[in-house]
Amino acid sequence: MKSKTFLLLLMMALFVMPGIASAQENDPDLPLKLNRNFGYGGLGKIQGRFTLEVETLENLSRVEFFVDEDLIASVEQAPFEYQFHTEDYSPGRHVFSAIGYTSDNLVLHSAQISRVLLTSEDAWAETRQMIIPILGVVGVVTLIGLVVPFLLGRKKDFKIGAYGLAGGAICPRCELPFSRHILAPNLLVGKLARCPHCGKWSIVPQATGKRLEEAEARFRAADSPLPVESPSEESLNRLLEESRFEE
Ligand SMILES: [Zn+2]
Structure with missing residues (x-):
């Protein structure tokens, strides 16, 4: 008789108690x-x-x-x-x-x-753990944007008059024409590109046909790349002006 009562209590404990507990939590x-x-x-x-x-x-x-x-x-x-x-x-x-x-x-x-x-130290550590992978991804994407056009740009030698889909540009330093790579990153006023003549990195808009002809004339005139003075304020203004008209 005693063991039956115990069993009944045990069953109540097992079935009734969890019922009460979960009712409190769920509702x-x-x-x-x-x-x-x-x-x-x-x-x-x-x-x-x-x-x-x-x-x-x-x-x-x-x-x-x-x-x-x-x-x-x-x-x-x-x-x-x-x-x-x-x-x-x-x-x-x-x-x-x-x-x-x-x-x-x-x-x-x-x-x-x-x-x-x-603790505040742990919170900082957690924040860093979340931010660093994001910064890493941004860094890798930026690096690809810089390295890919550089590698692709090196394979091709400049051919006068051949500018491809992204159009031709004029280097603000040496003022010679070159073709912009289609995969080069776009940065507000133009594409980031490396001049194959003087090696300068710059943000260049697509140049107009007229300006490219002028630059081609300069290229023909100069047998070897000549180091020209750094871009004047005037030429930078001209670059901005042209990009505005073309966009
Ligand atoms: Zn150049």
Whole structure:
């Protein structure tokens, strides 16, 4: 007889208790939110200043806020909220919850909000872990943009009059014509390209046919590449002017 009672209690413990526990978790009566005031918050990990907030319900007269099992605040009027800093508590996982009391003696439970509190050093480390791969990707893309046209540009020798799909450009330093590579990165006023004559990197717009003819004449006149003075303000203005008309 005794063992039967024990078995019955055991069955109740196994079947009834989890039922109560999950009912509390899945269907909270008290809507509790954790809002960030400032700091770090990502993937269940937080650092900084946060506010636990309970929506104001009818008849709600008091809200108790808990961290783990400890009562941290009892608020007796709206707004029902409690602000804290993650450094107020030990680093690691903590569970936040709230219990509300109504004027007609109902006790309302909130869902449990589980978060890992980080130290500020850990939050920085996490931020770096997220940012560095992004910076890495940006860096690699930039590098490809620089290296690919450089490698492709080296294979081809300049042929007068042959400019390809991206059109011809005129080097702002040596003022000789060259073809812009179709894959070269576009940067606002033109494509980033390396002059095959003097080796200067510059942002060059597509040159007009007339200016290319002038530059071709200069190229024919000079048997070998001549180092010419650095671009004058006038020629830079002209480059900007032309790119404006062509876009
Ligand atoms: Zn040049």
